[in-house]
Amino acid sequence: MQSLVRPNAWVALRLQSGQHKIIQIIPNTIISLAKYGTFSSNLIVSRPYNLTYELLDRESGAKDSDLRIVPASELHADTIAEEEASAGTETTIGGDGVEFQLVGENGEVVMRSNRETIDDSARQTLTMEEIEELKLEGTDAGKDLIAKLMLSHTGLDQKTSFSLAKYKLLKTKKYLRQFTVLPVDVPLLTQWMLEEKDSSKILDMREEMLALIGSWSNVHHAPSPADLPGPVGGRWLVVDETGGLLVAAMAERMGILHADVDRENSELLDYAEFEGPSYHDRRSDHGLATSNTITMIHTNAQPNLNLLSYFNYEPNAPSSASCHNHPLATQLLPLSWLQLLSPSSDTTYSTVPRDYTPEELATMKSGKRGTYHRKVRRYTRIRHIVDSTRAGGFDGLAVASSMDPVSVLRHTIPLLRGGASIAVFSPTIEPLTQLSDLYSTSRRTAFIQRPPKEIEDWSLDELTKWQGNDDFPLIPTLVLGSSLQTARVRSWQVLPGRTHPIMTSKGGAEGYLWTATRVIPAEGKVSARGKYSKRRTENAPKGDKSEGIQKQLDNGDLE
Known part of the structure; x- marks a missing residue:
């Protein structure tokens, strides 16, 4: 697999919503990302995979948007800021982290619950008409719209840290005009x-x-x-x-x-x-x-x-x-x-x-x-x-x-x-x-x-070459070690008091796998079965085993 995007290669564009758009990068063509905008395919040709791009605001008179490579420091800015804020401080976790309000010895609230939080739509002061106007303006690749939505929310200070991060992530997936170029494997x-x-x-x-x-x-x-x-x-x-x-x-x-x-x-x-x-x-x-x-x-x-x-x-x-x-x-x-x-x-x-x-x-x-x-x-x-x-x-x-x-x-x-x-x-x-x-x-x-x-x-x-019959549709001596198995990897959400599988993951058939090994059966028929006895009969002379063998044949020990 190549490390650079080649002309006429198939690539996957991972959007902020988590969906993928698989397209062929044909030179001198326009790529459309629906509500995100359009850009020229030449802007990503001969560039490395796994880069994240941002669609810039379209200049006056231009038909398409230019692209900006988003640096890693900007992509992980929230994580870096969170780690810096928590450096040197101790995090108190108690209960399940959701149902109860945790208060320290000095009366400081350590963790809030969502019990008193009401519907987000009732706390948002921006109307749908104003949000649509901001979307049409499309300034700063959608980051201005996300900032105004956050500032216009009256119940933002009542959210838990997890709820706040989830709210911001939801708005980012919906309005931020960024995508990542991935190789198709x-x-x-x-x-x-x-x-x-x-x-x-x-x-x-x-x-x-x-x-x-x-x-x-x-x-x-x-x-x-x-x-x-x-x-x-x-x-x-x-x-x-x-x-x-x-x-x-x-x-x-x-x-x-x-x-x-x-x-x-x-x-x-x-x-x-x-x-x-x-x-x-x-x-x-x-x-x-x-x-x-x-x-x-x-x-x-x-x-x-x-x-x-x-x-x-x-x-x-x-x-x-x-x-x-x-x-x-x-x-x-x-x-x-x-x-x-x-x-x-x-x-x-x-x-x-x-x-x-x-x-x-x-x-x-x-x-x-x-x-x-x-x-x-x-x-x-x-x-x-x-x-x-x-x-x-x-x-x-x-x-x-x-x-x-x-x-x-x-x-x-x-x-x-x-x-x-x-x-x-x-x-x-x-x-x-x-x-x-x-x-x-x-x-x-x-x-x-x-x-x-x-x-x-x-x-x-x-x-x-035998085609089998009703009793033996297949020749059982040609295969050994048959086994039946299944496996499924599930995604899990791991949080204090909230560890469970991702409930929105894809369902469908479980799928089963039968495995075996092809063998070459031995030609001829094995005629001896059971334990061979070495004892001699009482009247048989030493060295004469004919009577002993005949007795074993009569008893069914040998065939």
Whole structure:
């Protein structure tokens, strides 16, 4: 992630109200902040993130406002003043700090209560018409209006320190024309989708659940090819129905979410510039990476990855677009369920483009020749993605989908290597409890002791392709260590006598996560069970154990 605001980058403007406005910083354009005003986008280009700006009063004849960087001393002036005022003094806290009036030994009031405080609107002497006139004047970025509101309040001296701070904060959020420029990352985008957009589009998935999915599916960052001599990274399989949010979270962990703007005019992932055969192995002949990749299975003709546009990646953009220099252009490999389960039924995979000779291509018009080359590239890309996916060997599986997880795991578990991590997210717990039952110890024991008759003599490769039956919808011996969990991080207000969760926090589904590990079952059948007894029969000669073994077989100790 970059430290400076680059042209055409997506940024989040955090307003004083606490809301975020995500916009693209296109040079030479005007950015509107509704009631706050407008300013030129060039004023924040090439400036650091996390700076707070203030919209200055618009000069006569000017269409837009200028910006002023608010220093940190001004942003934290109230906190600094409070600490300086309390320096060298002792703070008396008693009761719950709210319900009772605390008086010192000398009769001085230490802390007041809000019991006698009446409605703030009745104590405010400024009328709504006067407040609207002050808002239209808009002097000193709204600070004059806040000062007049504070001075016009007749009950200000009766407020507690906490109530006074809350009142000032409320007016500051409403009238102060300041904003902070933040970089768009996965946590911020998740919070924005949950609180200000449609949370159902991301399955009500929260930041902590995204972190758990990445951890339990063992998604990790791969170093640069120039740093290590051997193969780096891994291959992960993803089923994402959150608009690309899960893919973005995994790509951020793998270090391939943000483009390298210092090399934006070159081919970012041309690993041939690194010396050594191990670096060339990281890229196939089709221009696609072979490690540190995300293979996404989707249900539609095109994958729904609209949230990746906030990271300057458009999967369906034309080939001339600059986003094809993005790392995800070669390391995100999408394919449909149809291409995975029945490739011959997909026309893009099964239809081989006609092979023209160089002489025939030379006689074509430029438009027709370009169309032909695009078809060949698309066919080659699809063939490579489908064939490599069906070959399996993935290092992990992450699922966030409204589909039945049983149907998803039936076709994706055989594609994982031994020891691969699995993480399945669901907004509700019922589908995941069914998974826990299908991979339970009792069901696995029943499958080992009394396997279905049609698969008794099957090899391991044939067993992994079995579609299951009514008793065993999934093969329970392919997965171990299944568990079901949930987690939710809540914000708390911590004050004397007033410690409780923030009651206005976002609700929605709790969200549950099922995790497990892919294993390779041992081939063959274990025929010996129970404790082996070493005692000999009375009449059996020394060294002859045949009668002892026969007795154990009769007793059922051995089979």
